[in-house]
Amino acid sequence: LDEESANIKHGEFREAFQTLSAKTYAAVGDTDEAARLSALAAETHRVAVDRENSRILPKIPIIGRLVAAKINDWNKNLVTSMDAAVAEGKAPLPVAAHKVDDLAPDVPTWIKIICSLTMAAGTAAGGWKIIKTLGHKMVKLQPVHGFAAETTAATLLAITGAMGMTVSTTHSITTAIMGVGCAKRFNALKFSLIERIMWAWVLTLPAAGGVAYLLVKTFRLVGWIP
Structure with a gap:
């Protein structure tokens, strides 16, 4: 697990992997390894925040904080999802694994x-x-x-x-x-042109939704998608 997490360059992915690994060890009763991996995840989070702050914060203060908050929020959401799964009587690890997989969905x-x-x-x-x-x-x-x-x-x-x-x-x-x-x-x-642009924006929303709806229905009829 240490080697795998070290090979993951992106801070958010690495933190998610380490957090999920810690939860896995905790689920099987290995509290020492779970605590060690939790500490690694916390350190990964700190490094990611420091990197974003040093790269962006001196230039545009608000963006660095927003990016750092996004990384922190993802970890909180992961824990919240697992706690909710436990409360519903579900296995928390598959829920967490699915959430991690959502970071990089396999688009056909x-x-x-x-x-x-x-x-x-x-x-x-x-x-x-x-x-x-x-x-x-x-x-x-x-x-x-x-x-x-x-x-x-x-x-x-x-x-x-x-x-x-x-x-x-x-x-x-x-x-x-x-x-x-x-x-x-x-x-x-x-302003006459701006009015036309505004109307185009208003009409684009239902038009795009309608076209997408028709395409999905058509693809289902021909069996291209389930």
Whole structure:
């Protein structure tokens, strides 16, 4: 177990492995080994937090803390899931193993290929139109404005990603460009175009959900998925 955990580079995975190993030894009554592995997991957590703090915290204080909190929260969630399994009369180790496996789900290759091709086709078909709309039609951007908008969107996505929040990159960069336009002057924005964009955002949610629903139903009918 020590050799296996040493080969795991990512701090979160290593901590999860050591925590699960400690729970395993505790379940079979080897309290000494369980305590040793628990101490190793705590040390792994401390090293991961220190690494994130030293790498990110001096630059953007809030992001380092958020990443550190994410690592700590995962370990707490693991323990909570195992305690809940015990309370329900279930074996805690399979529950913990499943939770660890969720960190790196085995996505079928055909799904990766279809998603990649679909995203590439969408970008090829409408990418330039989107660039013209955001960079020329909605507001006239200069390089400094593009830098400000991209930095804002990237910072927002980094923070929300560390918090586990699902945020659209397109929505982030679009609203950042709107903010840049407002900083120039309010009448620099074409509000008729912004209204159309807002309507597109509202309609995208049910439309995407409906298409996904129909695709899943179709795949089940033809027997591609259970």
